[in-house]
Amino acid sequence: MGGEVKVFGAIPSPYCYRIEWALKHKGITYEYVEEDLRNKSPLLLECNPVYKKVPVLLHDGNPVTESLVILEYIDETWKENPILPEDPYKRAMARFWAKFVDEKCFFSILTAFLSQGKEQEQAIESSLEALKTLEAELEGKKFFGGETIGLVDIVAGWISHWLPAYEEVAGIKLFDAYRFPSLDAWAKNFSEVPVIKENLPPREKMITVYHDKRKNMVSSATTK
Numbered sequence: 001m002g003g004e005v006k007v008f009g010a011i012p013s014p015y016c017y018r019i020e021w022a023l024k025h026k027g028i029t030y031e032y033v034e035e036d037l038r039n040k041s042p043l044l045l046e047c048n049p050v051y052k053k054v055p056v057l058l059h060d061g062n063p064v065t066e067s068l069v070i071l072e073y074i075d076e077t078w079k080e081n082p083i084l085p086e087d088p089y090k091r092a093m094a095r096f097w098a099k100f101v102d103e104k105c106f107f108s109i110l111t112a113f114l115s116q117g118k119e120q121e122q123a124i125e126s127s128l129e130a131l132k133t134l135e136a137e138l139e140g141k142k143f144f145g146g147e148t149i150g151l152v153d154i155v156a157g158w159i160s161h162w163l164p165a166y167e168e169v170a171g172i173k174l175f176d177a178y179r180f181p182s183l184d185a186w187a188k189n190f191s192e193v194p195v196i197k198e199n200l201p202p203r204e205k206m207i208t209v210y211h212d213k214r215k216n217m218v219s220s221a222t223t224k
Helices: 015-026 043-046 067-077 087-114 119-138 151-155 158-170 179-192 201-222
Strands: 005-009 030-036 056-059 062-065
Touching: 005 015, 005 043, 015 067, 015 158, 043 056, 056 067, 062 067, 067 087, 067 151, 067 158, 087 119, 087 151, 087 158, 087 201, 119 179, 158 179, 158 201
Parallel strands: 005 030
Antiparallel strands: 005 056, 056 062
């Protein structure tokens, strides 16, 4: 299926990069539109009036929002190089693990990154439990779905590049090869996939953005 494709995103959001990875994995040409989230464009607000955030996929003038929804739309629209398995049960499991990564793993780690004190300690404990669960699921596999990247790998891709930045900025350590050997091997394999390796945000940009974000969040929490 053809048609004009645009992606509205913001560096260094991992939610936005997962959309670009999926499109590049499928060989789809698209236009990337960088949004200033402090001064959102009228088109972004028109395309996503409910949440008013990125990412947004605009295909033939039709907007699709929320990254997991967008990924499924991409897979259903462009059949080449599928990211979801054909088997219904395996598709359901892929959706389950993608949701787990977003709602349990990413949320816990983001909380650990943005908090301090007792809240951070609890978030670190929750993060380690979530990573242990992913470690067990990955054991004996190259990627979550087998020998090639799929939905869960794309959704969990932030672990390989974003998590080290979160750790550095927050001064915490969650992830290492000793505790999570399968996850560590997966992260290295994922980072070497050409469409991933060639499409990652600059580390310096990430560190700058996340330093500011953590500073603002911690400052806001201490003044309440």
